Amino acid sequence: xxxxxxDIITGALIGLLYSLVAMGFVVIYRASKVFNFAQxxxxxxxGFIVWFxxxxxxxxxxxxxxxSLVLAGLVGYAIERIFLTKLIGESVFSMVMVTVGxxxxxxxxxxxxxxxxxxxxxxxxxLKPLFLGDMLIPMNLLIGGIITIVAAVGLSWFFNRTRSxxxxxxxxxxxxxASSMGISVKGSIAVAWVLGAILSTIGAMIFLSGKSLTFLxxxxxxxxxxxxxxxxxxxxxGLILAGxxxxxxxxxxxxxxxPLIGGSLGSVxxxxxxxxxLLIRPTGLFGWRTIERV
Amino acid sequence: xxxxxxxxxxxxxxxxxIRTRWQFLALVxxxxxxxxxxxxxxxxxxxxxxxxxxxxxxxxxxQICTGYAGQINLGxxxxxxxxxxxxxxxxxxxxxxxxxxxxxxxxSAALFxxxxxxxxxxxxxxYLALTTIAAQFLFHFAVLNLPSTWLxxxxxxTVPPAELFGQRFVSESSxxxxxxxxxxxxxxxxxxxxxxxFGRAFVAVRDDDVAAGIMGINVAATKANAFLIGAFYAxxxxxxxxxxxxxxxxxQFTLFHSIxxxxxxxxxxxxxxxxxxxxxxxxxxxxxxxxxVGPNIADSVSFLGGDIVFAGMNVVLGGVIALxxxxxxxxxxxxxxILKSSYRxxxxxx
Numbered sequence: 077x078x079x080x081x082x083d084i085i086t087g088a089l090i091g092l093l094y095s096l097v098a099m100g101f102v103v104i105y106r107a108s109k110v111f112n113f114a115q116x117x118x119x120x121x122x123g124f125i126v127w128f129x130x131x132x133x134x135x136x137x138x139x140x141x142x143x144s145l146v147l148a149g150l151v152g153y154a155i156e157r158i159f160l161t162k163l164i165g166e167s168v169f170s171m172v173m174v175t176v177g178x179x180x181x182x183x184x185x186x187x188x189x190x191x192x193x194x195x196x197x198x199x200x201x202x203l204k205p206l207f208l209g210d211m212l213i214p215m216n217l218l219i220g221g222i223i224t225i226v227a228a229v230g231l232s233w234f235f236n237r238t239r240s241x242x243x244x245x246x247x248x249x250x251x252x253x254a255s256s257m258g259i260s261v262k263g264s265i266a267v268a269w270v271l272g273a274i275l276s277t278i279g280a281m282i283f284l285s286g287k288s289l290t291f292l293x294x295x296x297x298x299x300x301x302x303x304x305x306x307x308x309x310x311x312x313x314g315l316i317l318a319g320x321x322x323x324x325x326x327x328x329x330x331x332x333x334x335p336l337i338g339g340s341l342g343s344v345x346x347x348x349x350x351x352x353x354l355l356i357r358p359t360g361l362f363g364w365r366t367i368e369r370v
Numbered sequence: 371x372x373x374x375x376x377x378x379x380x381x382x383x384x385x386x387x388i389r390t391r392w393q394f395l396a397l398v399x400x401x402x403x404x405x406x407x408x409x410x411x412x413x414x415x416x417x418x419x420x421x422x423x424x425x426x427x428x429x430x431x432x433q434i435c436t437g438y439a440g441q442i443n444l445g446x447x448x449x450x451x452x453x454x455x456x457x458x459x460x461x462x463x464x465x466x467x468x469x470x471x472x473x474x475x476x477x478s479a480a481l482f483x484x485x486x487x488x489x490x491x492x493x494x495x496x497y498l499a500l501t502t503i504a505a506q507f508l509f510h511f512a513v514l515n516l517p518s519t520w521l522x523x524x525x526x527x528t529v530p531p532a533e534l535f536g537q538r539f540v541s542e543s544s545x546x547x548x549x550x551x552x553x554x555x556x557x558x559x560x561x562x563x564x565x566x567x568f569g570r571a572f573v574a575v576r577d578d579d580v581a582a583g584i585m586g587i588n589v590a591a592t593k594a595n596a597f598l599i600g601a602f603y604a605x606x607x608x609x610x611x612x613x614x615x616x617x618x619x620x621x622q623f624t625l626f627h628s629i630x631x632x633x634x635x636x637x638x639x640x641x642x643x644x645x646x647x648x649x650x651x652x653x654x655x656x657x658x659x660x661x662x663v664g665p666n667i668a669d670s671v672s673f674l675g676g677d678i679v680f681a682g683m684n685v686v687l688g689g690v691i692a693l694x695x696x697x698x699x700x701x702x703x704x705x706x707x708i709l710k711s712s713y714r715x716x717x718x719x720x
Binding site: 166301 | 440442444489492493494496497499500501503504507508511514515580626629632633636677678680681682683684685686687688689690691692695696699
């Protein structure tokens with residue numbers, strides 16, 4: 077029974093990590109109507125920036141973490157300036173296709189620059205797990221979960237309550253209408269990508285803390301994708317619930333069902349849940365149900 | 371575009387494919403050259419042509435699904451994989467002739483694609499596009515986790531060569547004729563589909579699905595049909611692939627391969643069958659160059675090792691997709707059409 081509860085708690089915390097990565101998807105979508113397929117690549121670039129500032133440049137953690145976040149923001153800004161600013165006014169389809177191109181472009185670049193070698197990642201959060209009675213809870217995931225919840229509350233307040241957040245929401249509604257109302261579409265998309273890159277870097281720190289870093293870690297982007305769709309692409313607060321549900325389902329499947337069937341069903345369970353939910357609620361749990369006009 | 375004042379006077383002449391005598395001549399010469407290719411060029415080039423024709427079948431399917439019906443499809447390699455696995459299992463376990471396995475491979479892939487297209491009845495827009503990524507993951511999961519006696523697991527399946535009247539298709543040039551025949555049928559079929567009732571429904575749904583629905587088109591069924599046809603093409607291409615490589619493994623059908631197919635239709639031009647063929651030609655040549663040059667560079671930059679081909683392929687093709695979307699989002703075919711129509715109506719602007 078203790079193990080069961082422990083699995084549930086660990087699963088929920090992993091789910092919160094997925095939520096944090098998925099928040100990158102949602103923030104970019106909420107402010108630009110672009111679905112960023114290259115989110116996992118942003119995570120891995122964030123990971124390499126953190127690795128570079130700590131292991132390579134030898135800075136202390138207190139200095140390197142803020143520096144990494146700034147650098148990651150710059151990378152996000154650069155991507156937006158090079159690729160996406162040029163596409164404002166083109167169809168959303170073009171913008172999404174560019175992010176598909178970015179997915180393989182960034183994957184290739186990371187591989188060319190850093191190579192396939194396995195690298196140690198700095199220990200950012202204490203390695204020692206938290207003992208609660210007989211249960212043990214990984215410290216990085218626990219702190220990460222708290223960060224995720226704080227970020228979700230903060231960002232959903234920003235997008236739903238502040239003036240600049242609502243402006244960005246208007247951009248997600250319609251680029252042309254927003255810009256004719258005097259809202260800077262360019263600025264909004266730039267902020268979105270900076271935020272997306274920073275969130276991905278925080279995700280990388282939590283995910284990789286004390287583990288090893290290779291370019292394959294970007295697969296977390298596809299692990300987080302079902303969470304974003306499950307919650308609905310517009311809802312930041314909903315990500316928490318979606319992440320916890322999917323995390324627990326995955327953890328229970330991996331620990332109790334996989335040994336029985338001898339496979340890795342756990343890795344596709346998020347997708348199965350996502351498909352099932354989308355068939356019942358086509359815009360996810362908390363996505364906007366838009367009224368379409370011709 | 372014809373010069374002003376020149377109109378088709380009947381429905382037949384409006385929808386016909388070959389409009390001038392020169393076009394007919396060009397088509398005949400092109401087909402004749404392709405048919406004679408095994409006698410004209412080296413077997414290395416024939417091998418490349420084989421790959422191109424198989425990719426052409428798959429890219430044309432993707433063109434119908436994405437370019438004509440507007441449904442982003444990032445699972446084309448998975449659909450291809452379903453076809454390849456179906457063909458190889460049928461060929462190796464039941465010994466069916468390729469005349470049956472290739473269509474059956476197409477049908478099984480079409481069924482798999484249709485399942486994802488069916489969700490279109492409920493799911494719309496990006497959500498629908500993203501479910502095709504789920505197809506990719508479910509396909510990998512199924513192959514790797516079902517009992518290995520069924521699908522070969524991570525070991526893959528060896529495929530016996532295609533055989534007709536005691537003639538085995540093993541040499542590059544005999545496989546060339548097999549691929550040529552199937553590709554010609556499939557491409558001709560694609561031209562037929564896109565100018566039929568279904569093709570026009572696809573274009574209407576792509577341009578505005580709400581408006582299409584108001585005009586009486588069954589939008590969900592049209593989207594499901596688009597996935598069905600696209601996946602059928604992928605399945606046939608997959609079967610050809612299985613007979614060409616004579617081995618299928620799950621690593622041949624990843625998300626990256628799906629994106630390579632997307633790159634082909636973006637370069638060629640969305641919404642044009644000829645565009646898809648041009649895209650296949652260009653992307654395959656780029657891939658061929660990287661695969662040849664890559665290992666040479668790898669010797670000087672040793673820390674990358676064998677990954678340089680994969681990395682270089684991704685950088686170049688990712689860059690190509692992004693560049694085309696920024697500079698020429700309608701693809702090379704659009705540029706060619708502009709050139710052609712300005713030549714036809716010269717010296718008048720329109």
